[in-house]
Amino acid sequence: MTGHTQSPDPTLDPELCPVHRSLEIVGDRWTMLILRRALLRGTTRFADFRDGLHIAPNILTDRLGKLVDEGIMERHGYREPGSRERFEYVLTEAGREFNMLVSALAGWGAKNRPLENSRRVDAYTLDDQRPVELAYVTPEGERVDPQRVSTRRRDLGDNPR
Amino acid sequence: MTGHTQSPDPTLDPELCPVHRSLEIVGDRWTMLILRRALLRGTTRFADFRDGLHIAPNILTDRLGKLVDEGIMERHGYREPGSRERFEYVLTEAGREFNMLVSALAGWGAKNRPLENSRRVDAYTLDDQRPVELAYVTPEGERVDPQRVSTRRRDLGDNPR
């Protein structure tokens, strides 16, 4: 009998679930596309994001502003010879750590929505350019197939509510 | 002088970037929250998603329908003793593979938005319950710190456009 009183579900509160906290930042239609472009192409400038993504400038302003507020990007002035000062948006350390998220998205898409002429999204070590992959590993360093991995919370019993 | 004519940027087309193809599916404010609940709590029923996420039923209908159309969930009839047939939404293999994405989101959130009382999101092997983590690894099985990994495309030179 699960005659439980509906406790105020704690997973509701974004504060209590790290997945939800991340999604508060990147869970809209544009932010992750902006970060992908920054991570995969090194884009930093307003006009390059705007033209490359075909995003409306007011939306881009809003999203870049939020990313700066969140400490994911920094707005830096720069000056090219013979131009006035302009601004660029560069990833912070926290922003660069979205590379695992980009790799996870790329991995899912490549496997589950394969396409003949699709571009590859590779990852490699910065120092010596060795290829790396995103994978589940045990503390002993053994790779485990994602299909053999569960993220199910064990403190819930089998109550899915 | 980069007097090149603006070639129709190929990364624009979602068809050509696996990250974009994934985001076409999970790049909105609700879909990933639904998948998180399915993966972390094993939720399958309409009312449990609705009440657990505080999502409007019309939005939930729409998102579950899309997930079914995309082959990420399957709508199954079930019957509890003394009830009529009802329906549940269960993850397919493609859907379960979003566990890496959930782990990536959880990893970013836990590291970059740490919070005292936050719930942990762990992953473990299905067969013998050993803990696993999401990590970048070389083909030889060496773990590499995400800050030492780049996902930058090398075929672009340093043109970020």
Added chain:
DNA sequence: TCACCTAAGTAGATTTTTGCAACTCAGGTG
């Protein structure tokens, strides 16, 4: 000096998507 250029935005009208609340529908129970 002045017309023109560029990058980085703002501003306002329109369209689309969400959110909310109430209602429906189908079958089962007392």
Added chain:
DNA sequence: CACCTGAGTTGCAAAAATCTACTTAGGTGA
């Protein structure tokens, strides 16, 4: 036969995204 429950549907209001045009600040060339 009145009521219950889960799985939705419908209609309207509110919020967000989109499209387009305009602004701003400084630099260049004539």
